[in-house]
Amino acid sequence: MTQTPHVVVLGGGIIGVTSAYHLARSGCRVTLVERQDAAGMETSFANGGLVTPSMSAPWASPGLPRMLLKYLGREGSPFLVRPSALPGLMSWGLAFLAQCTETSWRRNMETTLRLCQYSREALGDLVDEVGIRYDANDNGTLHLFRDELSMQSTKRSSEIIGKLGVRYRVLDADGCAELEPALGPQIKQISGGIHYPGDEAGDAHKFTQELARFCAANGVDFRYGESVQRIEVDNGAVCAIVTDKERLQADTCLIALGNQSAALVKPLGVRLPIYPVKGYSLTFPVGGWNGAPAVPFVDDGRKMGIVRMGDRVRVAGTAEFTGYDKTLSAKRIENLRAFFFSLFPDYPHREDGEAWTGLRPTTPEGVPYLGQTPVQGLYLNTGHGHLGWTMSCGSAKVITDIITGKDPAIDLAGMLLQDR
Ligand SMILES: Cc1cc2nc3c(=O)[nH]c(=O)nc-3n(C[C@H](O)[C@H](O)[C@H](O)COP(=O)(O)OP(=O)(O)OC[C@H]3O[C@@H](n4cnc5c(N)ncnc54)[C@H](O)[C@@H]3O)c2cc1C
Structure with missing residues (x-):
């Protein structure tokens, strides 16, 4: 019998919160750690609001x-x-x-578009399901x-x-x-x-906060006001997350820390430009x-x-x-x-x-990092650049499929760490 994974999501911006939603929806137990006192307070706070494939x-x-x-x-x-x-x-x-x-520009555009279009559909499905309002x-x-x-x-x-x-x-x-x-x-x-x-367009901050409220009411454990200090690894596998307040035992951890992602995974030998x-x-x-x-x-x-x-x-x-x-x-x-x-x-x-x-x-390519790292149990959903709101719901679905062992619905070529 397969066990339901417990996933610790690091970061409560639009990327972390949409990931928490899809992980919880697919049956995972989810804890989300965010250093601010609420969701969506950093880059997801007052962006342009455009959802633009x-x-x-x-x-x-x-x-x-x-x-x-x-x-x-x-x-x-x-x-x-x-x-x-x-x-x-x-x-x-x-x-x-x-x-x-010219070649890279075209390839990166096609990769980004694949994710943006999938995400646009995923946003519509999420809104139908949850019924949140975000202007x-x-x-x-x-x-x-x-x-x-x-x-x-x-x-x-x-x-x-x-x-x-x-x-x-x-x-x-x-x-x-x-x-x-x-x-x-x-x-x-x-x-x-x-x-x-x-x-389409809408307020990413309102969306993030409304979705976080929905997730909290549906079992996601939010640890606001906690700053992640390091990720502990034993034998090549994640074993704990250390914050300024506690040590959370975990074997599955998702990095959704926006601009702080690279610094947190660097000591583990994972390089994210x-x-x-x-x-x-x-x-x-x-x-x-x-x-x-x-x-x-x-x-x-x-x-x-x-x-x-x-x-x-x-x-x-x-x-x-x-x-x-x-x-x-x-x-x-x-x-x-x-x-x-x-x-x-x-x-x-x-x-x-x-x-x-x-x-x-x-990222240099304008394409986010999605998927597994060489550290067992350590996953990435980060580096969304100028299109994080646009790509959020699709990225969250993709990473949930990867973590729960399903085949993602889109081709991930160009998005995985091993491809770059
Ligand atoms: C001016 C501007 C306009 C934009 N316009 C658009 C647009 O129109 N459409 C679009 O699609 N995108 C747009 N974007 C891009 C989009 O806003 C970002 O891609 C997106 O917000 C990134 O989300 P995120 O969750 O990765 O990062 P963030 O929202 O920054 O979330 C990361 C979270 O991690 C937390 N964190 C960091 N370090 C720690 C730690 N050590 N411990 C605990 N928590 C930690 C932070 O507090 C933060 O809440 C725009 C961005 C800007 C700046």
Whole structure:
């Protein structure tokens, strides 16, 4: 008779909590350890909210190295490498640059898309089953272009992902305004767009907290306010998790620690190249604003998005390489504000807006680590970069299948530790 495994999930962000849900649902006993006092308080707190298979193209792309050089130290750029970060960026940076070839870009995009599409379906199933509310927005996403050049470069990735099953529609400026009348007054700034009706959006933080509550009510044991110090291994197999408060005996442990994952597994000989790429968001109240948009927007060139979430609108994005520093840069926030007001100059609460910054746990390939490590009983679900919300539910299902000895429903090539 096979025994129900007891799995200790480390990390209570969107990845840890969705994993806990699927593990518990498949009959495992689950304990989740999280250093904060609640779920979803770090990178999953105020992200862009986009659930976008349409954004499966990885950051590491053939044109990027030249762009990074051009943007070096420039505060207004979508990608900002701070010169002070360069020494700590060396080995990850070289691995990232090695992925900037046409072949790797295409392969990584296909791998990411596989997981994103599976995840999109898994999110729908989870919501049907649990019935949680998270300010979901199912209007798809509209990728907006201000010049023909950026439209052409994004059309290339749409054609590739289109062939792999992602629905999209190319629109001229009038078509964009027809889809989203809020754009009407600024339509002269826009040369066209691509609408992806299968994308969605919603508040990842609300989702994480609601799901954590559901899990707690259904038997998952949450240990909040406990910081994991180390994982103990005996004879090549996990035997305990040591926190600042206790020693938990465990033979199965899932790493979902976002940016802290690499440091925790390094002493066990597991090397995870995950870099904390900083991003920002600014959340505004709708508060009686009649011109508020309903359709989420993405500007691929600026690496920014604008998303309506219930009675709020969030602007988020940009990528900054500056190590683990979470200082809010006034200039970077100003970039988001300027982007928002350029499209919606009539927004009435201009002085408001809640600023936030978070660190995306990013791998060179843009593909997360899923599956078993060489340490028996030690599993990974981490490194989801700029698409953690999008890939969360699918990743959780995959890792649950692996831990419980079932065959995952998708091909995992490119996601496993042994493939990289
Ligand atoms: C500005 C910005 C915009 C984004 N927009 C989008 C978007 O639109 N769509 C999308 O799909 N993704 C987006 N992302 C990415 C997404 O937010 C992340 O990929 C995702 O939140 C990562 O989830 P996680 O659970 O791995 O990490 P986290 O949410 O950081 O969770 C890890 C958890 O581990 C805990 N932890 C760490 N160390 C320890 C320890 N020693 N002991 C105990 N607990 C510990 C932390 O407290 C944390 O709660 C965005 C990110 C940023 C920064």
